[in-house]
Amino acid sequence: MTTRRSATQPLPRSLDPLHDESLVGYVLRLAYRTGSTPAEITVRTGLRRTELSGLSLRPLHDLDPGQLHTFCTATSLTPTEARSLLLSDVASRYGPLDPSLAKGRTAQALIAGNAWASFRNTRYCAECLSGSGTEIEQLLGGAWRKLWRIPAVFSCRLHQRLLSTRCSGCGQPAQVSKPGHAILHLTVEGLHPLQCRNNIAPKGTRTSTPCGARYNLPDLPSGHPPDAQTLDAVLRLQDRIETLLTTAPGDAAATFGWRTPIGIYFFDLWALSSLIFLTWPECRPLTATPTLAEIMDEEVDQRRQNPPPHRGHGQRSRTRVYTIPPESSLASAAVLGIAERLLGAPDEETAYEALKGVIERSNRAGSRLGYRFRNTRQASVPFRATLRHDQRPWAAHQLPSRADLILKHPGMTRVTPPTADGSTTRQLA
Ligand SMILES: [Zn+2]
Ligand SMILES: [Zn+2]
Structure with a gap:
C-alpha cells in the first residue's frame, strides 16, 4: 500500500x-x-x-x-x-x-x-x-x-x-x-x-x-528469436562486456595486444562497429553464428535504405547512419561480437591484415569515417596506428612501423610481449 x-x-x-x-x-x-x-x-x-x-x-x-x-x-x-x-x-x-x-x-x-x-x-x-x-x-x-x-x-x-x-x-x-x-x-x-x-x-x-x-x-x-547457439554466443559476449563495465578501476582491456584503459576500449569497440557497418559485408565471415550474419545483413540493408534523420550539417551527420548503435539487441550483439573479435587480434600487424579489407573498402566508399577514427583522441593509440593506411605501396619502407608509432606514446605496453624472434602469435583469435 x-x-x-x-x-x-x-x-x-x-x-x-x-x-x-x-x-x-x-x-x-x-x-x-x-x-x-x-x-x-x-x-x-x-x-x-x-x-x-x-x-x-x-x-x-x-x-x-x-x-x-x-x-x-x-x-x-x-x-x-x-x-x-x-x-x-x-x-x-x-x-x-x-x-x-x-x-x-x-x-x-x-x-x-x-x-x-x-x-x-x-x-x-x-x-x-x-x-x-x-x-x-x-x-x-x-x-x-x-x-x-x-x-x-x-x-x-x-x-x-x-x-x-x-x-x-x-x-x-x-x-x-x-x-x-x-x-x-x-x-x-x-x-x-x-x-x-x-x-x-x-x-x-x-x-x-x-x-x-x-x-x-x-x-x-520478434522476427528473429535467437537459436540456442546464437543465444549462447550472445550471452557469453555479454558476460565479457559486463565484466569490463563492472571491473575495478585501474584494470585494463586489450586492443590489438596493447593494454588499453577500459573506458577507451569501448570507444575502439564502437568506432570499429561503425566501420563494420560502413563496409558490410566485408566482415561477414567473422560473425559468430549464421543467424547473427543474417541479422547484420538486415540491419545494414535497413540503414542504407532508411538512414536516420540528419542532425545538423556536415560529415558527422552524414555518417550517423553508420555510427549510431542498433536499436535491436540482437544486432548490437552481432556487430559488437565482430568488433570484439577483431580488437582481440594479438598484435597490430595481425590486426592490420585482418582489417585491410575494411580500411580499403571505407576509403573506396569515399567515407571520412576511417580518417575520423584514425585521428580522434577518443580511440586508443594502437587502434589509430593500425587504421593508418598509406595508399602508396612504394612509400611503405619510408614509414615508421606501427609498433614504433605506438611506442612513441608514453606508457604503452603489450599485454603479450613478443617472443624472442620478435613475433607474436600470427592468428586472429
Ligand atoms: Zn532479467
Ligand atoms: Zn507504452
Whole structure:
C-alpha cells in the first residue's frame, strides 16, 4: 500500500536503491512508494528547482555537489548510494559517459551528442522488472537498471534473454524522454513504476495521455528469436562486456595486444562497429553464428535504405547512419561480437591484415569515417596506428612501423610481449 504525504513533510528513508538502479527508476519507485508524483519528488530532492522548471536529462548522468547534497538530505541516502544511481558512476569504465573524453568536454555535449549512451530511452528485461519476489519488489517492481542505457548491454545474464527495446502497449521505445523532460507525464499521479509513461495522444492534438501499459508483460513478437547457439554466443559476449563495465578501476582491456584503459576500449569497440557497418559485408565471415550474419545483413540493408534523420550539417551527420548503435539487441550483439573479435587480434600487424579489407573498402566508399577514427583522441593509440593506411605501396619502407608509432606514446605496453624472434602469435583469435 502507498501512503500520501504532505508536500512539506521531509521524506523519510523509505526506499533503498536496488543494485545498478537508474535515477529515473528510483524516482518512479519513490514517488509510488510515498503516494506522490515524480513532479513532487523531483522538486523535493532538488532535481528540479521549482514546480515550473522541467526535469533535464543532465541528472541522469551526474549531479553537481549542491544537488547531490540536497538529494541525499531529502532521500536519506549516502552520497555513495546516490552516486550509484547516476550514469557517471560507470564513466571510468565506459568512455562515452566520461566528460573528460567528450567533445568540448562538457556534460551538455556528452548528453546531446552522444551516440553510444542512451539518454532518450532504455532497454529492459521484463523479468528483472517483475522483481525478485521481496515484499518491496512485489509492490514496486524490480530495478530499471542504469546499464540498460548503455547500448553495449543487450541481454540479461540472470534471465538468459535478450533485452526488450519497446513498450508492448504503444510500440514506442521504452521510457522515452526528451530534452527538458527526462520523465514524461511528471505530474500524473498513481502510475506504477512499471507502467509506460510514453505519450499516446494522436499527433497534432494538444492533449497528452500516458500509455499506461506494463513493461513486465510478454514482449512484442520478434522476427528473429535467437537459436540456442546464437543465444549462447550472445550471452557469453555479454558476460565479457559486463565484466569490463563492472571491473575495478585501474584494470585494463586489450586492443590489438596493447593494454588499453577500459573506458577507451569501448570507444575502439564502437568506432570499429561503425566501420563494420560502413563496409558490410566485408566482415561477414567473422560473425559468430549464421543467424547473427543474417541479422547484420538486415540491419545494414535497413540503414542504407532508411538512414536516420540528419542532425545538423556536415560529415558527422552524414555518417550517423553508420555510427549510431542498433536499436535491436540482437544486432548490437552481432556487430559488437565482430568488433570484439577483431580488437582481440594479438598484435597490430595481425590486426592490420585482418582489417585491410575494411580500411580499403571505407576509403573506396569515399567515407571520412576511417580518417575520423584514425585521428580522434577518443580511440586508443594502437587502434589509430593500425587504421593508418598509406595508399602508396612504394612509400611503405619510408614509414615508421606501427609498433614504433605506438611506442612513441608514453606508457604503452603489450599485454603479450613478443617472443624472442620478435613475433607474436600470427592468428586472429
Ligand atoms: Zn532479467
Ligand atoms: Zn507504452
